[in-house]
Amino acid sequence: MRDAYIFDALRSPRGKGRSNGSLHEVTPSKLSADMLNAVKARNGLEGHAVEDVIWGNATQVKEQGGCLARTAVLASDLDEHIPGLSINRFCASGMEAVNLAANQVKGGAGDGYIAGGVECMSRVAMGSDGAAIAVDPSIAMSAYFVPQGISADIIATEFGFSRDDTDTFAVESQKRAAAAWEAKRFANSIIPIKDQNGLEILSQDEHMRPGTDMQSLGGLKPAFKDQGEVMPGFDAVALLKYPHLEKINHVHHAGNSSGIVDGAAAVLIGSKEFGEAHGLKPRARIKATAKIGTDPTIMLTGPVPVTQKILADHGMAISDIDLFEVNEAFSSVVLRFMQAFDVDHDKLNVNGGAIAMGHPLGASGAIIIGTLLDEMERQDKEIGLATLCVASGMGAATIIERV
Numbered sequence: 001m002r003d004a005y006i007f008d009a010l011r012s013p014r015g016k017g018r019s020n021g022s023l024h025e026v027t028p029s030k031l032s033a034d035m036l037n038a039v040k041a042r043n044g045l046e047g048h049a050v051e052d053v054i055w056g057n058a059t060q061v062k063e064q065g066g067c068l069a070r071t072a073v074l075a076s077d078l079d080e081h082i083p084g085l086s087i088n089r090f091c092a093s094g095m096e097a098v099n100l101a102a103n104q105v106k107g108g109a110g111d112g113y114i115a116g117g118v119e120c121m122s123r124v125a126m127g128s129d130g131a132a133i134a135v136d137p138s139i140a141m142s143a144y145f146v147p148q149g150i151s152a153d154i155i156a157t158e159f160g161f162s163r164d165d166t167d168t169f170a171v172e173s174q175k176r177a178a179a180a181w182e183a184k185r186f187a188n189s190i191i192p193i194k195d196q197n198g199l200e201i202l203s204q205d206e207h208m209r210p211g212t213d214m215q216s217l218g219g220l221k222p223a224f225k226d227q228g229e230v231m232p233g234f235d236a237v238a239l240l241k242y243p244h245l246e247k248i249n250h251v252h253h254a255g256n257s258s259g260i261v262d263g264a265a266a267v268l269i270g271s272k273e274f275g276e277a278h279g280l281k282p283r284a285r286i287k288a289t290a291k292i293g294t295d296p297t298i299m300l301t302g303p304v305p306v307t308q309k310i311l312a313d314h315g316m317a318i319s320d321i322d323l324f325e326v327n328e329a330f331s332s333v334v335l336r337f338m339q340a341f342d343v344d345h346d347k348l349n350v351n352g353g354a355i356a357m358g359h360p361l362g363a364s365g366a367i368i369i370g371t372l373l374d375e376m377e378r379q380d381k382e383i384g385l386a387t388l389c390v391a392s393g394m395g396a397a398t399i400i401e402r403v
Contacts, residue, residue, distance in 0.1 A: 001106050001107065002105060002106055002108065002271050002272070003106070003271070003272065003285050003286075004101075004102035004103070004105040004106050004269055004270070004271065004285070004286045005269065005270060005271070005272065005274075005275060005282035005283070005284065005285050005286070005403065006267055006268070006269060006282065006283050006284045006285075006286065006369075006373060006400065007043060007268040007269070007270060007274075007275060007280045007281070007282055007283060008039060008042055008043055008266075008267070008268040008280075008283070009189060009265070009266070009267045009268070009283075009366070009369060009370030009373055009374075010035065010038055010039065010042070010189050010190070010191050010265065010266055010370065011035070011189055011190065011191065011263065011264065011265035011266070011363070011366070011367050011370055012031060012034065012035065012190070012191055012193050012202075012262075012263050012264045012265070012363075013190055013192070013193065013202045013203055013204050013205050013206070013263070014205045014206070014207055014259075014261040014262065014263040014357050014358040014360060015122070015193075015202050015206055015207075015261060015262040015263070016122070016206055016207055016259075016260075016261060016262075016358075017120075017121035017122045017259070017260035017261045017262055017358070017360075018122050018260070019122060021122045021206070021261070021262060022193075022201050022202040022206055023120070023122065023193060023201070023202055023262040023263075024122040024123065024262070025195065025201070026120070026193060026195075026201075026262070027063055027120065027123070028057065028063050028064045028068060028072075028118050028119075028120045028123065028124070028264075029063070029068065029071045029072050029075045030075060031118055031120060031193065031262070031263075031264045032055060032068065032069075032071075032072035032075070032076075032118045032264055033072050033075035033076035033077075034191060034193060034194075034264070035116060035118075035191065035264045035265065035266040036053065036072060036073065036076040036077075036078055036114060036266060037076050037077050037078075038191045038266070039114050039266050039268050040076070040077055040078060043268055043278065043280055044278060044279070045078075045278065047079050048079045048081045048082060049079070049082075049112060049278065050078075050082060050110075050112040050113055050114050050268075050270075051082075051104070051109070051110025051111065051112060051113055052082065052083055052084065052085055052101075052104075052110065052113055052114075053069050053070075053072065053073050053078070053082060053083070053084045053085070053113070053114045053115070054069065054084075054085045054087060054097040054098075054100055054101050054113060054114075054115040054116075055068060055069035055072060055084060055085070055086055055087070055097060055115070055116060055117055055118065055362075056086070056087050056088065056089065056092075056093025056094045056095075056096060056097040056116070056117030056118075056362045056363075056365065056366075057086065057088065057093055057117055057118050057119055057361070057362030057363075058088060058090045058091065058093055058119060058126070058361035058362045058391075059119070059121075059124050059125070059126055059127070059128060059129050059361070059362075060086065060088055060129060061124065061128055061129045062123075062124050062128070063120070063123060063124055064118070064119075064120065064124045064362075066086075067084055067085070067086045068084075068086045068118070069083075069084030069085050069086040070083060070084030070085075070086075071084070072084065072118075087100065088362075089291070089390060089394065089396065090361065090390050090391035090392065090394070091327065091329065091359070091361050091364060091365070091388050091389065091390050091391060092291070092365045092388045092390045092394065092395075092396035093117045093361065093362040093365060094115075094116055094117030094265060094362055094363045094364055094365035094366035094367065094369075095364075095365025095366065095368070095369065095386065095388060095396050095397075095398055096291070096365065096396055097115040097116055097117055097365070097366065098115045098116070098267050098269065098286075098365065098366055098369055098398065099286075099289035099291075099396070099398055100115070101113035101114075101115035101267075101269045102115075102269050102286040102289060103289060105269060105270060105271050105274075111270055111271045111273055111274040111277070112268070112269070112270035112271070112274040112278075113268075113269045113270065114266055114267070114268055114269075115266070115267050115269055115366065116264065116265045116266035116267055116363065116366040117264065117265065117362035117363040117364075117365065117366055118263070118264035118265075118360070118362055118363050119262065119263065119264075119360040119361040119362040119363055119364075120262045120360075121260045121261060121262055121360060121361070122260075122262050123262070126260070126361065133145055133296070133391075133392045134147075143296045143297070143392075144237055144238070144240060144241040144296070144297040145237070145296065145297070145392075146228075146234040146237050146238050146297060146299075147224070147227060147234060148299060148300065148329070148330075148391060149223055149224035149227065149252055149257070149330070150224050150227065150228050150234045150235070150238060150248065151297065151298055151299035151300050152224075152252045152257070152300055152329070152330035152331075152332050152333065153222075153224055153228065153248050153249060153250045153251060153252055153332070154238055154242060154245075154248060154297070154298045155298060155300060155301060155330075155332040155333065155336055156249055156251045156252070156331075156332040156335075157245055157247075157248050157249040158242065158245065158298070159332070159335075159336050159339060161251065161331070161332050161335050161336075162249075162251065163222075163251040164214075165251075165331070165335060166251045166252060166256045166330075166331035166332055166335070167214055167217040167218065167255070167256055167331075168214065169256065169331040169334065169335055169355075170212065170217060170255055170256035170331055170355050170356075171212055171213060171214060171217065172345070172352075173328060173349065173352045173353050173355040173356045174208065174209055174210055174212040174352065174355070174356045175210070175352070176349065176350060176351055176352035176353075176356070177205070177208050177210070177351060177352025177353070177356035177357050178208060178210035178352075178356075179351075179352075180350075180351035180352060181204060181205070181208070185351055185374065185375070185378060186351075186371075186374070188374060189370050189371070189374055190203065190204075205261075205356075205357040205358065207259040207261050207356070207357055207358040208356050208357060209255075209356070212255065216255070217253070217255040217256065220253040220254060220255050221253065222250035222251060222252065222253055223252060223253040223254060223257070224250055224252060225250040228248055228250060229250075235247070235248045237297075238297060241295075241297040241298075242297070242298075251331075251332070252330050252331065252332070255355075256330065256331040256355060257329070257330045257331070257355065258327075258328055258329050258330065258353075258354035258355055258358065258359035259354065259355070259356075259357070259358035259359060260358065260359070261357075261358030261359065261360050262360055263358065263360030263363045263364075263367070264360070264363050265363045265364075265366035265367045265370060266366065267366050267369060267370065268280075269286070282403050283373060283377070283402070283403070284373050284376070284400040284401060284402050284403060285400065285401045285402075285403050286398065286399075286400055287314070287383070287399045287400060287401040288310050288313065288314045288316075288397075288398070288399040289310070289396075289397070289398050289399075290306050290309050290310035290313065290396070290397045290398075291306065291394065291395065291396045291397075292305050292306040292309055292394065292395045292396075293393060293394050294393040294394060294395060295393050296392050296393035297393075298393075299389070299391065299392065299393045300329060300330065300332075300333050300389035301333075301336060301389065301395075302387075302388070302389045302390055302393065302394050302395020302396070303326055303327075303333065303336075303337045303387040303388065303389055303395050303397070304336065304337060304340045304341075304395075305395060306387060306395030306396060306397045307337070307341070307385065307387055307395075307397055309397075310385070310397045310399060314399070316399075318341045318342075318343065320383055321347075321383050321384065321385045321399070322347070322376065322379075322381035322382055322383050322384060323347055323348075323350070323372060323375055323376055323379065323381050323383075323384045323385075324337075324343060324347055324348040324349070324372075324384070324385050324386075324387075325348075325349060325353070325368040325369070325371055325372040325384070325385075325386040325387070326348060326349060326353075326386075326387055326388075327353065327354055327359065327364055327365075327368055327387070327388040327389065328349065328353035328354040328355040328356075328359070329354065329359060329388070329389050331355065333389050334348070334349065334353070337387075350375060351371060351375060353368075364388065365386070365388055365396065368386045368388070369386050369398055369400065372384040372385075372386045372400065373400060373402075376400070376402055377402070381402070382401060382402055383399065383400075383401050383402075384399070384400050384401075385397060385398070385399050385400075386398050386400075
């Protein structure tokens with residue numbers, strides 16, 4: 001089996017996911033095409049240079065429906081003979097696109113791929129696809145379905161994270177993101193987005209609130225308390241699954257949860273032969289990939305068992321990992337990961353994460369792989385692990401190794 005390498009990784013800045021956000025005017029196909037064009041231009045790709053474009057997004061309706069990957073290819077400067085594959089593993093769609101492309105290369109099904117994802121949350125609202133897991137009673141009741149915010153609060157209750165714990169983590173995410181932008185740590189990866197007239201409309205993540213402190217967060221009411229407690233409340237459903245809990249401690253709110261944003265990211269993946277043919281130097285080897293299913297009620301604990309799986313499958317220990325990126329869907333998700341593995345925060349999300357910069361669902365997996373690689377190069381580290389929790393109870397992970 002061949003090795004699969006990362007030759008390039010880039011992303012858009014993340015725009016606020018509402019009608020006054022800077023990227024609201026940009027369609028998902030246009031934002032995706034911008035990423036594909038940047039990969040093509042930065043790496044001198046001509047003709048039918050890659051086997052396929054694998055593109056993830058979580059809400060696959062309206063502008064994000066159909067085979068968005070193929071639409072993006074046709075909207076871009078790529079050769080029309082390059083096909084496109086759209087995939088959906090909710091929040092891990094971008095990572096799954098990268099992992100699938102890498103495993104295709106490893107198996108000999110083509111030498112080069114562009115993989116990544118997009119989510120324009122200001123234009124296509126999360127949940128607007130009417131997913132059966134949430135709206136079909138015959139499935140939702142048997143799965144003890146609750147909304148993700150309730151799941152995050154279950155994690156906090158089950159594993160002992162207080163409101164102060166979750167707020168402290170959020171404040172640190174904001175500080176780290178602001179410091180990373182100030183130090184230009186994302187400079188090599190960010191592709192400024194321009195309008196149809198070529199005028200720049202966004203070059204920096206705009207969701208950040210660098211002035212966030214414990215006092216400002218302390219004034220926010222728990223976002224999911226009413227949803228959980230007001231009849232018919234989801235807390236009652238959760239307690240059927242977790243009867244040992246006396247009650248659900250609601251600690252999450254907009255300030256310690258991931259931001260709703262628009263964004264896209266792309267990763268260029270290929271074999272050694274692909275790099276030689278195009279005069280490209282590999283930046284990292286995709287060492288391992290993994291995915292797993294978990295309890296759909298608590299839903300967001302996936303990063304822990306999928307990390308256990310990926311390490312066990314490849315004879316590794318947590319101490320072998322130099323740096324971590326764990327998607328900040330909610331504070332409790334990352335706090336649980338650090339608790340489970342006794343990981344020092346100095347090695348994890350060192351440039352902040354989705355609480356500060358936002359979580360464009362289908363793109364986030366590709367974003368954190370690129371962020372991890374950039375930081376590994378900056379710190380001259382060898383091995384990194386990226387992982388995400390996933391809606392309805394799943395987890396995904398990728399281990400990369402610098403070459």
